[in-house]
Amino acid sequence: MTFALDATQSTGRHISGVGVYCREMLRGLAGAHPAERFLWCGRPNRLRLLLGESKPANCSVRPLLESFQMFRCELFHGLNQRLPASRFRRTVCTFHDLFVMTSEYSTPEFRARFTEQARQAAARAELIICVSQFTANQVGALLGVESGRLRVIPHGTRFPAVSGETLREPLILHTGAIQHRKNLLRLVEAFERAAPPPWRLVLAGSDGFGAAEIHARIDASAARERIETPGYVSDSALARLYQRASLFAFPSLDEGFGIPVLEAMAQGIAVLSSNRSALPEACGEAALLVDPLDGEALAHGLRRLIESSELRERLVLAGTERAAGFTWERAVHSTWAVYQELMGRTLS
16 A cells, blocks of 8 residues: 655754654654555655655655645645645644644744645544644644544654763753744743853754844843853754753743653753643653743742752653653554554554
């Protein structure tokens, strides 16, 4: 059988959390089901990059056009809450989040385009995979999708290869785009109030919506010499940051799931995060959760973690156990089960 997936977001210079999900699904499904054929479909703006990617033997690349398709498949899976206008025999779509529709995190033009694409995808998909119950609730409330078409399949994470003893530094790490949604203005303020020298703050990620204001605030900070913004970092550079960090701060205002908190837990770092959106689902009781809109609460949380090695150690143990329950293999298996359900029979 032939299964086609929208692989557009899986390639490019700066891969987001959605891109990580796409890569894991594309390679995980192909590896778990070598007897099936998988088409990695790319929209014109990323097709050349996708053609240059190494692929498993049972995978090939096809162009993904809006109104006319040059391939046939038994099932099409839109991996990023978007479907082409052309119809397929069976259709699945993954929804990651809808915060673009609910808050001012983007330009009005992007918001209007995103909203229309999401509405069209929700209307045409036979089954919808949501990466958290929070996102499933949003898809139901904002797009009018009945619960019978929703399936919750969380993201996964991977544990690092064991490479000897890790020497932690007085370093607070945040990974993700430098943008308003990540609540970095309050994080910088909390760092100034709660983290004395020699503690440092590293904000690793490329610029996004609202980045100019965040960089200006950092430049004006009294703790400027202790705040680093290296931009988007390579996998190897990120691995080194994870090995050095003692705390991971992720006080985001909105997340559809929250891959970074699980990655930090898998790396053995104590996590501070938000008590809203999907982050309590991802963190469970393995992180210190605070109200991201309360600057004093955020500063108090950082101060507690900085001053208490016992609290950090407890969260590290709880986080390691928590992260072990979220694997990409489990997500791939559950996604295949959705395919089975839609096909109406057992697949290999």
